[in-house]
Amino acid sequence: MSPDKESEVNNRGFLRRRADLATAGFEAAESPMLVIGPDGEIAVASKGVGIMLGMDNRDLVGLSLEHLFVPASSVAHCGEEGHCGSSVLRQLQVRHAKGDIIPVEVQCSPFVAHYEGVEPGEDPQRNNHCLMLLADIRKRDHEDQMRAARLAKLSLLNQVSEALYGANLSLDQILEAVLICMTAGQGLRFNRAFLLLINETGDHLQGEIAIGPSNAEEASRIWKDLADQPGDLFEMMTSYDQSIKQTDVAVNEIVNHMSVPMEDQDHILIRVMADRHVLRVIGATTIPGVETVRRWLGCEEFAVAPLTTRAGSIGVIVADNAISGTEISDLDLEFLQMFANQSAGAIENSRLYSELEQRLIDLRKAHQKQKDNQVTLMRMERLSVMGETSAIVAHELRNPLVAIGGFARTLMRNLEEGDPNRQYADIISSEVARMETIIHDLLDFIRPKKRLRKEVVIDRIVGETADKFQEELNDKGIRLEMNLQTNGIALAVHPGEIQQILQNYIINAMQAQPDGGRIEVCSLLVDGGVKVEVRDDGPGFAKEVGDKLYSPFFSTKTTGSGLGLTICAQIIKSHGGVTGAENQPDGGAVFSFILPLPRNDPGT
Amino acid sequence: MSKVLIVDDEPHLRLLYETELRRAGFETMTACNAAQGLEFVETMKPDLVILDIRMAGMDGIEALQRILERDNSVPVVLNTAYSSYKDNYLTWAADAYVTKSSDVSELLDTVKGLVETRAAARN
Structure with a gap:
């Protein structure tokens, strides 16, 4: 071992001892810190420095600062500054064990080390230490x-x-x-x-x-x-x-x-x-x-x-x-x-x-519609008033026209052939006829025909009409039987009128049995038509009455105008059918009507 | 000669119908309202009645009902300016209805037909 080497080892040992003695607390510190001896060598390295550099912190002790920092020259005066007694902040770079360069901020400050058994001031060396705090700038950059x-x-x-x-x-x-x-x-x-x-x-x-x-x-x-x-x-x-x-x-x-x-x-x-x-x-x-x-x-x-x-x-x-x-x-x-x-x-x-916008639009639309409706309503009202007025005027004109035209015709007949006045009378009557046509058309237009016929299923209208009496019949102890057999045939009729007839028949049958009994409503197909019958279990009617039943105002009852059956006959006649009334062999009356089927026209 | 009773509140129409019916060979009598008409039906026993529907006081429809209550064998012709008279069921009891027209030929034909039918029924 060369004297140099030997002295280094001794030095290290000395430093280590000093570190052991004074700075055990530093070593365990998580934050990266170094204590630098007066000769610029690392006296103590905290655990944090080890982590930062990827080495065991104890292996750093005794190394020169130049081993850690790059370039090595950047730390040349580091220790000295610290030793001078002032704190200095510098940005340097250290080398990680794996070779990565880590930017660090280094703060150096004077550091007084304690030796066991030696009082401060006795060893001139001990004041020459420097504490170096390192901070990884990378992390800070990231933050x-x-x-x-x-x-x-x-x-x-x-x-x-x-x-x-x-x-x-x-x-x-x-x-x-x-x-x-x-x-x-x-x-x-x-x-x-x-x-x-x-x-x-x-x-x-x-x-x-x-x-x-x-x-x-x-x-x-x-x-x-x-x-x-x-x-x-x-x-x-x-x-x-x-x-x-x-x-x-x-x-x-x-x-x-x-x-x-x-x-x-x-x-x-x-x-x-x-x-x-x-x-x-x-x-x-x-x-x-x-x-x-x-x-x-x-x-x-x-x-x-x-x-x-x-x-x-x-x-x-x-x-x-x-x-x-x-x-x-x-x-x-x-x-x-x-x-x-x-x-x-x-x-x-x-x-x-x-x-909201949609609702507003809807509201506006509704408002507009209401306004339109109002206008239409007003127009219709005006038209209606006009129509009524013209109807009244037309009616009032009718009678005088009949008189004028009628007498013009009389006059014409009274005049000799060849008399020029005959021609004038003819003109009057034909012009009146024209006016009458105008009035007729006008009235027809103003009062549309109410009595419209429509296709109805006979069994249905008969059934529905009879059903309406169900409750009343129950109350009177009369049993209602229905036997509808026209298989859904539909005929063009005036539904209200057909209902009216059935009602008349059923009411008659009901009144014929004040103490209860039975009413049978039947529909059946007969030659060329549909027959509807209402049968009762009452006493029937007297023979001499039979012929008069359908004449106006005839009634065996003390109340009522007697118009009922007459009207029935007229209605059925207007439908091209016939009415009938007869006594059953075993008692009770049968009132009926036949409606013709439309003729089969092979051409259509 | 058959007697025809004309019930109408228009004097000129009464005159027209009288003129034409007489010319056609009928005996005529006139009533200027329904009440008078009813009276004449009883007292004069006409063979046929021509009845106006719209009249002041009792109207033709009510008169029709009352006439038929007394004697439902007398034929009644409803004579009207309305084309909608058929809407009223009460008019259905009349033997005929003729719409008022300056051409009285329809009225005359109807009257003739009914009188003949009645005469035939009596014989």
């Missing part, structure tokens, strides 16, 4: 960056919220803005974002809109484009329109497939809405629905944030970094949550606004 990012995102969030609430954006525009902020470089920086909302019927969570490039190539182009944009939301939206819109076809195809029934409560997307908390999915998981979402996205890791309003969740945002593969950080999640809350509010607002 600074994080702070900056947080600030930028907060500012964007603020901008977005102002934009979303302040500007009068449509729902589509809001959804678009939300997704832009999700993906833009200045925003949350997700690669892709998918927005799902609960559909109108409330039974499904449905994909609405998505944004994001479909491959890495496209992505780098767009992100470069967007990186050049200033961070203003509106400019971002404009640039989105220009550069992204054509490229998000692929993601929008994905979003169109996204649909989850609301009743699937365990599904991750539905659960996130219920829990109202953002969720990051990474690696193996047993949550139902994750695999479906992964299949949709084609990507393992994704984040889901609920769109929550005061009234409840209205949907979710799903975001991933499928293109870049970047991990979704806690910060990303934190902002995603905040951002989703903002967006949900804006979406809800916009929906309420458009609902």
Whole structure:
């Protein structure tokens, strides 16, 4: 061993001893610290320094500072400054055991070491120590960056919220803005974002809109484009329109497939809405629905944030970094949550606004309709008054015209053939006839014919009419039997009139059996027509009465005008049918009518 | 000769119908309202009644009912300016209805037909 070497070892031993004696506390310290001896060698190295440099801290003791710092010359005067009694801050670089260069901030200050059994001031050497605190600047840089990012995102969030609430954006525009902020470089920086909302019927969570490039190539182009944009939301939206819109076809195809029934409560997307908390999915998981979402996205890791309003969740945002593969950080999640809350509010607002707008439009329409109706009503009222007036005038003119025209004809007949006055009388009568035609047409026009016939199923109208008497018949102890057999034949009749006849027949039958009995209503097909009968179990009618039954005002009853059966006969006659009345062989009367079937015309 | 009672409150129409019916060979009598008409039906026993529907006081429909209550064998022709008279069931008891027209030929034909039918029924 050379004397030099020997002295070094001795020195080391001395230093070690000193360190053991005085600085055991330093050694265990987590923060990186060194104690430098007067000769510029490391006297003590804390555990923190070892961690920083990737070595055992005790192995550092006795080494020269130049071993640690690069370039070695940068620490040339380090110790001396400390020794001079003032504290100095410097930025230097150290070398990690693996060769990495780590930027550090170094603070040197004078340090008084204690030796066991030696009083300060006795050893001139002991005041020449220096305490060196090291701080990894890298970490601080990272923290600074994080702070900056947080600030930028907060500012964007603020901008977005102002934009979303302040500007009068449509729902589509809001959804678009939300997704832009999700993906833009200045925003949350997700690669892709998918927005799902609960559909109108409330039974499904449905994909609405998505944004994001479909491959890495496209992505780098767009992100470069967007990186050049200033961070203003509106400019971002404009640039989105220009550069992204054509490229998000692929993601929008994905979003169109996204649909989850609301009743699937365990599904991750539905659960996130219920829990109202953002969720990051990474690696193996047993949550139902994750695999479906992964299949949709084609990507393992994704984040889901609920769109929550005061009234409840209205949907979710799903975001991933499928293109870049970047991990979704806690910060990303934190902002995603905040951002989703903002967006949900804006979406809800916009929906309420458009609902209001729609209601306003509906109200305006209703108002306009009412106004139109009023105008129509007024016009109709005026027309109606005009119509009534002309009807009255027409009627009043009719009688005088009959007299004028009638006498003109009389006059004409009284005049000799060849008398010129005959021609004048003829003119008067023909002109009057013309006026009468005008009046006739006018009255016909004003009073449309009321008695319209329509096709009715005979069995149905007979059955329904008889049914109406059911209760009354029950009360009187009369049993109603129906035997309808015309197989749904329909005839063109005036339904009200046919009902009137049946009512008359049934009332007659009822009155014929004041102490109860039976009424049978039948319908049957007869030659060329349909026959309807009402049979009763009453006493029947006297023979001499039979012929008069259908003549006007004939009645065997003490009350009533007797018009009933006469009217029946007239009605049936106007339908081209006949009425009948006869006594049954075993007692009781049968009143009937026959309606003709329309003639079969082979030509039509 | 058959007796025809004309009930109408328009004097000129009464005169027109009288003129034309006489020319056609009928004996005529006139009443200027429904009440008088009813009286004449009882006292003069006409073979046929021409009854206007719209008259001041008792109208033709009520008169029709009262006439038929007393003697439902006398034919009654309702003569009216209304084309909607058929809407009222009460008019259905009349033997015929003729719409008022300056051409009285329809009225004359109806009267002739009814009188002949009645005469044939009696014989």
